[in-house]
Amino acid sequence: MTLPVIGAHIGVISEVFYQKLFAAVPSLRTNLFNRSNQANRTQQQALASSVASFATLLVTREPSDIDAIMARIAAKHASLGVTADLYEVVRTHLFAAIVEVLGDAVTPQVAGAWNEVYTLMANSLAEQESQLYQDAGVTDGRVWRQALVAAREYDGSHSATLFLRPLDGKPFRNHRPGQYTSVRIRFADGTEQIRQYTVTHGRQSGEWALSIRRVRGGLVSSILVDKVEDGDQLAVSHPFGGVVIDNDDAPLLLISAGIGVTNTMATLQHLATYNPGREMTIVHVEKSAYEHARRIEFSTLVKALPNAELFLRYTDYDGMHDDGRNPLTRVPLPTDAHTYVCGPVEFMRSIRLELISAGLSPASIHFEAFAPGSWLGLESEQTPVP
Structure with a gap:
């Protein structure tokens, strides 16, 4: 051995x-x-x-x-x-x-x-x-294309949303709810860095929207939030990612914190078109209404879904219990729900423990995490995921 x-x-x-x-x-x-x-x-x-x-x-x-x-x-x-x-x-x-x-x-x-x-x-x-x-539909590794920043808007005190259109006029490849695109930034010294952001639909047909929160000390997020302007160009990848919402009719439980709301947004946009009657429980945790990215669009989408119930928790969060409150308190948790969670890693770990304690199957709980190695311990109690 x-x-x-x-x-x-x-x-x-x-x-x-x-x-x-x-x-x-x-x-x-x-x-x-x-x-x-x-x-x-x-x-x-x-x-x-x-x-x-x-x-x-x-x-x-x-x-x-x-x-x-x-x-x-x-x-x-x-x-x-x-x-x-x-x-x-x-x-x-x-x-x-x-x-x-x-x-x-x-x-x-x-x-x-x-x-x-x-x-x-x-x-x-x-x-x-x-x-x-x-x-x-691409040759291995040839995933990049140029996008035009058609519009940008500040989205809370630390976030911005960029509305992107294909520079060549050819439609973006359809994305599934929960997939992400890579954005490549070139610096003045000629070097580059790449980061991933969840893809949501923009305000017009064929437009992508990326909501980005500025990370303290972030090399890329600070540029995208503070320096990219209307008319700029960005290199973006085709959409990828396997943590996507299924097409089942089982109840959905969508839990997000901070900029993790973009995963929930992508799901709500998809369901509004393809399955608006699906039963869903939505929990979003944020520091304040002012910090809540895509807040108005988010609320509008929820109201348009007849079987959606929303629980907003505006409070500081680093871990789930930092302020002595559990965001899942008084939230009905259907034990047969397919659950999707996106937010800070410690938040997701805490949520997972609460969900399993409430009787949800670990196999039904799905997570999206972008930090390297952050999937470890999230997918199930038995299976570590690198």
């Missing part, structure tokens, strides 16, 4: 790996990987968690479970335009890091076992990403 040999050192290995990778291919550090996540070490932690979780699943679960778990990462990679050749670059520097950290402990048996783990993981991701590109 070689899992403990590398698993015990995977955090250090991840650090050394990124040092080697970025030294060999500097553009990956400046243009592809999130610089903020590199600085606060969450990128390194996410890699360690991903590899360790995948290896654990190989020896503890059915192989058929693995592709579903990799689907989140594959969708994120597709939105970045990652292609299969990158996995061989990663393999080279990952195994160089393993040898540097573990030295003689890397026996042929250990090296062979972990090479197999990496190959299975890389193949799973590459195959799913290739299928995503095929479904999008």
